[in-house]
Amino acid sequence: MNQLLSVEKLTKRFEGLVANEDVNFSVAEGEIRSVIGPNGAGKTTFISMISGHLRPTEGRIFFRGTDITALKVQQRARLGIIRKFQTPSVFLGLTARENIELAVIAAGTPRGQRQTRLDEVLDLVRMTAFADREASVLSHGQRQWLEIGLLLGAKAQLLLLDEPTAGMTAEETHATGTLIRDLTQRLRLSAIIIEHDINFIRDLQAPITVLHLGKVFCEGSFEEVSSNAHVRNIYLGNE
Amino acid sequence: MIEPRVPVSAHSHRTRFGGEAKVAIAVFACLALFPLFVSGYIVYILPQYMIFGVLAMSLALLWGVTGILSFGQAGFFAIGGYAIGLMTNGSLPFGGLFLGLIAAVLLGYLVAALIGYFLFSAGVRDAYFVLVTLALSIVVEQLSVSQSQLTGGWNGMFIMRPTIDLGFTRIELFADIPVYYVVLAAVALIYAGLYAFTRSRFGKVLTGIRENEMRLVSLGVPAALHKTAAFALSGAVAALAGALYGLHSGFVSPSIGGVLFSTEVVVWVAIAGRSSLIGALLGGIIVSSLSNYLSAITPTYWQLALGLVFILTIAFFRGGVAGTLERFVANRRSAQP
Ligand SMILES: Nc1ncnc2c1ncn2[C@@H]1O[C@H](COP(=O)(O)OP(=O)(O)OP(=O)(O)O)[C@@H](O)[C@H]1O
Ligand SMILES: [Mg+2]
Numbered sequence: 001m002n003q004l005l006s007v008e009k010l011t012k013r014f015e016g017l018v019a020n021e022d023v024n025f026s027v028a029e030g031e032i033r034s035v036i037g038p039n040g041a042g043k044t045t046f047i048s049m050i051s052g053h054l055r056p057t058e059g060r061i062f063f064r065g066t067d068i069t070a071l072k073v074q075q076r077a078r079l080g081i082i083r084k085f086q087t088p089s090v091f092l093g094l095t096a097r098e099n100i101e102l103a104v105i106a107a108g109t110p111r112g113q114r115q116t117r118l119d120e121v122l123d124l125v126r127m128t129a130f131a132d133r134e135a136s137v138l139s140h141g142q143r144q145w146l147e148i149g150l151l152l153g154a155k156a157q158l159l160l161l162d163e164p165t166a167g168m169t170a171e172e173t174h175a176t177g178t179l180i181r182d183l184t185q186r187l188r189l190s191a192i193i194i195e196h197d198i199n200f201i202r203d204l205q206a207p208i209t210v211l212h213l214g215k216v217f218c219e220g221s222f223e224e225v226s227s228n229a230h231v232r233n234i235y236l237g238n239e
Numbered sequence: 240m241i242e243p244r245v246p247v248s249a250h251s252h253r254t255r256f257g258g259e260a261k262v263a264i265a266v267f268a269c270l271a272l273f274p275l276f277v278s279g280y281i282v283y284i285l286p287q288y289m290i291f292g293v294l295a296m297s298l299a300l301l302w303g304v305t306g307i308l309s310f311g312q313a314g315f316f317a318i319g320g321y322a323i324g325l326m327t328n329g330s331l332p333f334g335g336l337f338l339g340l341i342a343a344v345l346l347g348y349l350v351a352a353l354i355g356y357f358l359f360s361a362g363v364r365d366a367y368f369v370l371v372t373l374a375l376s377i378v379v380e381q382l383s384v385s386q387s388q389l390t391g392g393w394n395g396m397f398i399m400r401p402t403i404d405l406g407f408t409r410i411e412l413f414a415d416i417p418v419y420y421v422v423l424a425a426v427a428l429i430y431a432g433l434y435a436f437t438r439s440r441f442g443k444v445l446t447g448i449r450e451n452e453m454r455l456v457s458l459g460v461p462a463a464l465h466k467t468a469a470f471a472l473s474g475a476v477a478a479l480a481g482a483l484y485g486l487h488s489g490f491v492s493p494s495i496g497g498v499l500f501s502t503e504v505v506v507w508v509a510i511a512g513r514s515s516l517i518g519a520l521l522g523g524i525i526v527s528s529l530s531n532y533l534s535a536i537t538p539t540y541w542q543l544a545l546g547l548v549f550i551l552t553i554a555f556f557r558g559g560v561a562g563t564l565e566r567f568v569a570n571r572r573s574a575q576p
Contacts, residue, residue: 051457077459085457091450102447105440106458154458 002029003065004190005050005081005158010059012045012214019045021214023059027158030188032180034201036225037211038235043194044086046211047160050192051083052076063158077106080157082150084164086194088143090135096146097122097131103153117153124183125149140167144176152183159184159191165200177203202226210234263434263517267427274419283415286422288524290483293429295507295523296516297476302505303513304437305469306449307365310501311354311372314379315474317496318350319343319481321383324396324491330389336401340482347478348471350375355467362463372501379496395492398485418487425483426520429476433516436472445469503530506549512561522559 006026012019019042027033035043048054050061052073060069063079071079091099097118104117122128125145130138135146144164151159164180165173177200184191195201201208201222208225210217212234218225225231270289274282294316302308325331326339354375358368383390390396403410403421412418436442447455448462448469456462485491494500504523511522526545533541556563 053457074456074459074461077457082459083457085454089451089454089457091447091454093450094446098443098446102443102455103458105444106455106460111440150454150458 003027004029004031004063006062007050008060008062010046010049010061011057012042012049012054013057018214020049020056020211023211023214023216025209025216027190027192029190030184032184032191032193032204032206034204034206034208035192035194035211036196036201036208037217041211042214043211044162045214047083047162047192047194050076050158051081051160053083077154080155081160082154082156082158083160084144084147084151084162086162086166088140088147090143090146090150092136093134095132095134096127096138096149099135099146100127100149100153103150107153107155121149121153124152125179141169141172141176144168145179148179148183152187157189159189159193161191161193163194163196165195165197170199173197173200174203176200180204198226259515259517260434263430266517266521267423267430270423271420274416282419284528285524286419286487287484288528289422289426289520290480290487291504291507291527292520292523293426293480293483294477294504295511295519296430296433297473297480298504298508299513299516299519300433300437300476301469301473302508303515303519304442304449305445305466307466307470308369308505309372309470309473310369310498310505311375312473312477312504313498313501314372314376314496315347315351315477316481316484316500317379317383317491317493318346319478319483320398320485320491320495321390321396321481322346322478323482323485324398325389327399327401327486328396336403336486340479343478343482344475347481348475351474352467352471355470359463359466359470373498376496376498376501380493380498383493383496390493393493395490398489398491400489401486412486422483422487429479430516430520433476437516441465441468503527506545508559510548510552510559512559512563512565514558514565515561518559518561522561 004027008024010023010025011021023046025033035046037043045054049056052071052075056069060067062068063076063081068076068079068081091102094102100118100121101114104114104121109117119128122131125148127142127145127149130142135143138146144167148159148161148164159180161180165176168176180191180193181204183189193204193206205222207219208222209219210225210231217234218228218231220228273285294312297315298309298312322343323339326334326342327336354371358371363371384392387394400412400418402412410417410421412421444455444460444465447460448465452462481491481495484495507522507526508519510526512518530541530545533544552559558566
């Protein structure tokens with residue numbers, strides 16, 4: 001598989017606090033990767049450095065082989081690196097359709113293709129029935145889907161999903177897992193997914209990276225990671 | 240997925256500038272019929288208030304659509320007024336009515352583009368931006384006082400009423416009625432242009448900036464450039480209004496560029512409702528005419544009353560009159576089966 005994104009020795013320090021330290025990581029084209037870890041482990045910081053919202057203190061980021069460490073958020077987004085925020089971030093005062101339309105515009109889609117593209121994305125995230133509802137009246141779960149729709153509309157190649165199932169019912173969580181796997185396979189997209197929901201992580205069947213105190217604690221399949229006694233300890237706060 | 244419990248369009252009033260086309264047609268039709276029933280001073284002065292309405296729309300474009308407040312609109316207004324004056328009173332080696340209008344618009348556009356470019360690409364916060372626009376008003380007023388050899392200083396500058404030469408015929412703009420209709424046509428054209436703009440791709444992006452700038456940037460949109468362009472357009476429209484004002488009133492003076500006048504523009508738009516262009520236009524017309532009328536009768540109480548209305552609007556009717564009406568209509572619609 002071709003390498004899509006790789007990071008080398010990524011470090012982020014906030015004054016005294018080390019939020020990420022010497023993180024090495026890569027994701028291939030069409031691959032999903034999960035990142036887990038207890039609260040404050042540095043997961044969001046990690047994604048923010050990839051999306052460009054935070055400047056790394058040290059280390060470098062490569063996308064399709066080019067160094068993008070110095071690029072701004074909007075430049076990385078144009079390359080296809082687009083994040084979903086931990087707290088759903090959509091255009092609350094606009095309808096779902098208008099939300100996606102903005103994303104389609106952001107991708108520079110030519111006028112003639114915008115409508116087709118818009119309908120396609122609404123369908124992909126299964127929001128056609130709610131298309132004319134204002135985002136502010138959508139449920140928390142629907143907003144999360146809408147935000148994933150924004151990433152698709154903007155032509156994301158690498159989806160950075162910070163807790164995409166937070167606030168969802170078990171049913172919605174399951175549907176989200178299916179959606180993400182479906183999308184990455186059908187559109188050959190890659191994804192880095194941060195999650196706390198352990199059932200969701202298990203169903204995703206993607207390689208897992210455990211972050212702890214800003215460092216990569218261990219990596220492996222769900223079975224390997226979940227049978228690791230040290231991992232269980234850090235979640236219980238013993239390590 | 241779960242059905243939301245709130246009615247579908249309960250909040251859609253905040254969404255679009257659409258749906259106001261019918262109101263706009265009614266407003267312009269009323270304005271067109273007005274001189275058939277009324278005559279005298281009011282036919283002379285109403286065009287001036289319509290021009291103030293254009294100034295109000297220049298702010299609605301920025302504040303209502305993009306979410307950026309400016310206390311610099313009067314500054315651009317004065318730039319336009321002085322530009323048309325200088326270009327038509329023979330003090331420059333070149334000039335003329337059309338060149339003057341173009342110069343006014345360009346100057347407003349460039350000054351705003353320059354300020355916008357430096358501030359927005361540096362990522363300054365909105366509050367800081369407001370302060371800079373406030374400073375712009377002060378600077379323009381000061382310049383128009385200090386550069387008295389060009390501007391006439393506190394004495395102001397007189398501007399000739401123009402004659403429009405259409406080749407086959409000439410419209411002499413001295414009598415009230417032709418002036419009224421020429422200004423009305425200009426205002427309607429400007430409104431139509433701005434309305435189309437708000438519904439364009441670019442207008443939609445500006446709405447996105449107002450709704451959630453960080454989200455838009457994170458989808459790959461260079462928001463700073465769009466904000467710069469929005470401010471430049473707003474500056475151009477305000478300057479055009481200033482040029483029309485200069486031609487209509489035949490006189491410009493430093494006070495039209497000051498902070499006080501800029502604040503008045505903010506008050507008109509806040510009370511009328513910044514979410515709607517036609518609302519802002521009407522706000523400019525109605526509040527400014529009331530303001531002039533009542534301040535002549537009872538200057539102190541009027542200021543006080545206007546201030547109170549402003550505070551009440553900000554506290555209880557964020558969307559102003561237009562926003563409150565739109566919400567009322569939206570609720571009525573969604574209440575029907
Ligand atoms: N902008 C910031 N300034 C200072 N410290 C920060 C900043 N952002 C994050 N931190 C700190 O860095 C550490 C890692 O934070 P981060 O948000 O990356 O954790 P997380 O793994 O995403 O946690 P959670 O599961 O709660 O979302 C925390 O101790 C946090 O307080
Ligand atoms: Mg986090």
